[in-house]
Amino acid sequence: MSTLTLAALATLVFCAPGYPGGAGDAQPYVDQFAKAAAASAGWKPDSLAAIYDPTDQGSLAKLGDPDSVLAFMPYAFYVQHAAALHLSPLAQVDVVGVGTQERWTLVGKAGGPVTGAGSMMGYTILSVAGYAPEFVRQSALAAWAPLPADLKIEATGQILSALRRVASGEPVLALLDQTQAAALVTLPFAAQLKTLTQSTPLPVALITVVDSRLPDARAKAFQAALVKLNATKGGAEMLGSLKLKGFVLPQLPGNAGKP
Amino acid sequence: MTVEQLAAAVAADARRSDLETDSKIRDQLAADAIQNAQACLQRAPQAAACLYYDGIALGLKARAHPLQANEALKSMLSALSSAEAADPKYDQAGPARVKALVLIKAPEWPLGPGDPEAGLAAARRAAELGPDYPPNVLALAEALAKTGDTQGAVDTYRRARDVIQGLPPSRDRDDWQHEADQALRKVSAPH
Numbered sequence: 001m002s003t004l005t006l007a008a009l010a011t012l013v014f015c016a017p018g019y020p021g022g023a024g025d026a027q028p029y030v031d032q033f034a035k036a037a038a039a040s041a042g043w044k045p046d047s048l049a050a051i052y053d054p055t056d057q058g059s060l061a062k063l064g065d066p067d068s069v070l071a072f073m074p075y076a077f078y079v080q081h082a083a084a085l086h087l088s089p090l091a092q093v094d095v096v097g098v099g100t101q102e103r104w105t106l107v108g109k110a111g112g113p114v115t116g117a118g119s120m121m122g123y124t125i126l127s128v129a130g131y132a133p134e135f136v137r138q139s140a141l142a143a144w145a146p147l148p149a150d151l152k153i154e155a156t157g158q159i160l161s162a163l164r165r166v167a168s169g170e171p172v173l174a175l176l177d178q179t180q181a182a183a184l185v186t187l188p189f190a191a192q193l194k195t196l197t198q199s200t201p202l203p204v205a206l207i208t209v210v211d212s213r214l215p216d217a218r219a220k221a222f223q224a225a226l227v228k229l230n231a232t233k234g235g236a237e238m239l240g241s242l243k244l245k246g247f248v249l250p251q252l253p254g255n256a257g258k259p
Numbered sequence: 260m261t262v263e264q265l266a267a268a269v270a271a272d273a274r275r276s277d278l279e280t281d282s283k284i285r286d287q288l289a290a291d292a293i294q295n296a297q298a299c300l301q302r303a304p305q306a307a308a309c310l311y312y313d314g315i316a317l318g319l320k321a322r323a324h325p326l327q328a329n330e331a332l333k334s335m336l337s338a339l340s341s342a343e344a345a346d347p348k349y350d351q352a353g354p355a356r357v358k359a360l361v362l363i364k365a366p367e368w369p370l371g372p373g374d375p376e377a378g379l380a381a382a383r384r385a386a387e388l389g390p391d392y393p394p395n396v397l398a399l400a401e402a403l404a405k406t407g408d409t410q411g412a413v414d415t416y417r418r419a420r421d422v423i424q425g426l427p428p429s430r431d432r433d434d435w436q437h438e439a440d441q442a443l444r445k446v447s448a449p450h
Contacts, residue, residue: 158406160368161376183369 010214012037012207014052015059015073018128018155026052029241036238041218041225056131056155060085069213070222075203079139080132086211089250090219091226093205096243100251101201102178104129104140109169110194117144120151120173126162127175130155139253140175140199160187167192206250223249262306265299268292269312276319289323292316307346311354314338318361329371336361336372343384352388352395355381359398363405375405393423393435397442404446416443 014030027050034050048070053059059077062068063085071087078087094100106125108114114123129135133153141147156162162174167189173196176184181198184190207226209219229235230246239246260268272292279285296316299309314335321331336358343354362378365371382402385395400415419439426432 158367158375160374161406164376180369186369 009067010048010069011062011065011067012048012050012070012072013059013062013068013210014050015056015063015071015077016052016054017056017059017077017131018074018157026054032238033242036232036235037222037225037229040229040232040235041222043218043221056080063210066213068210070207071210072205072207074129074205075139076129076132076135078203078206078208079135082208087206087208088212088219089206089208089252090223091207091247092203092250093207093247094245095204096240096245098178098204100204100248102204103181103201104178104199105176105181106141106144106196106198107163107166107174107176107181107184107193108196109166110192112169112194114173114196117141117147120144121148122150123171123173124152124154125173125175126154126156126159126165128155128157128159128177128180129175136175139202141197142199143197163187163193164189200253203250203252207247260295260298262299262303262308265295265302266308266312268295269299269316273315273319276322282323285319286323289316289319292319305345307342307349307354310338310342310345311349311357314342314354314357318357329366332361332365332372347384348388351392352385355388356385356395356398359385359402363402375402378402379406391422393419393426393432393439396422397435397438400439400442400446404442409446412446413443416446 012030012034014026016026030050030052034048035045038048039045051062053062056077059071059073060081063071063081070090072093073087078089081087092100113119125136127136127140129140130153136153137145137147159174159176159180162172163184165172166174181195184193187193214222226247227249230239236246269292272288272295276285276288276292279288292312293316296309296313299306300313303309317331317335317338321328321335324331339354339358339361342349343358347355359378359382362372362374362381365373367373367375379399379402382395382399386399389395396415396419400412400419403409403415404412416439420436420443423432423435423439
């Protein structure tokens, strides 16, 4: 298949497991993003399509399509799947109200028995990033590594319910992203919760090339276009509709995406 | 205008807004509803009707102004709680029913006031107070689905269909039947 044909079929997959919103709600915004990014890169109009998927498995299925040359993903998704999918970071996302990096916070019951990895036996960690256990073990909770082998890690979209379970003394812990951790103080039962450990700053989200499906020259052009996208006409407004400020060149921790 | 007339005016705005696709008209309907609700509260600050329709008007405002939706939804929940305290049976257990729907549909903490577990509790209260009013049963089924009780949701949607089929023909009956059928198909579909 020629490069020209490939360009006409290129798809950017927005992988958004663990975050609210259905595909139908987000699709118009990711369509706008693809159009603006392609224009900024000097690509032909309509040469880049975008598709949104709010699930881990759905995102993986879409990335299996040879037309899926680019992907937008939370850092947790990247750590979980980078090696298997041969993901090459192009740009790091700057998210409104968060930035380019965030810390993840493990929360337990105040006065509870968990003080370190050794006291987590029989516990379950609940998190929006629970679909990515490698991220939880190797990145978010690297300071407590190695975690017990039998530790359960589960995905949840209902973090408020998870925090209630933590506060009530069930054998569960909640791993929170930066926005959630910052809002802990607003909970009426905040006094029953305690921060157990916090990650070092980690990227929030990335745009990557999938499995070398985009030729290097086009990848570089797209990378440059992403970095300047917020300065293009209407770019900042379009990015704002996706709660993004812009993009910077990727600065990943040393062990990111290693198998 | 009397309290009853002002409450009816807000209810009419809400019905029109549900069917309206033009955002400018929805904005006007929300403004009209807020004005009527405020007038109602001035006449009878503790009346369940005024508190309830103040909540409904704030819901219209949230829909018309998405950027300020969170604040409007929080005020809406507060108004509905006051209405429920004043008269839990008003509008066929309307305060608890509407509160349930807001809590299960709004963005969840920390992004918004959504709280599915609290929504389920409110839906149970509404269904207990008005077990034969289809919207109460439909709200309970939706709350069960949202909190992960798929079988409970299926059973409750079936119960809603039974309740609906026992009613005389009407436009409302057709709408409720359609909602129950559609939701039952969705919740029963393999994931």
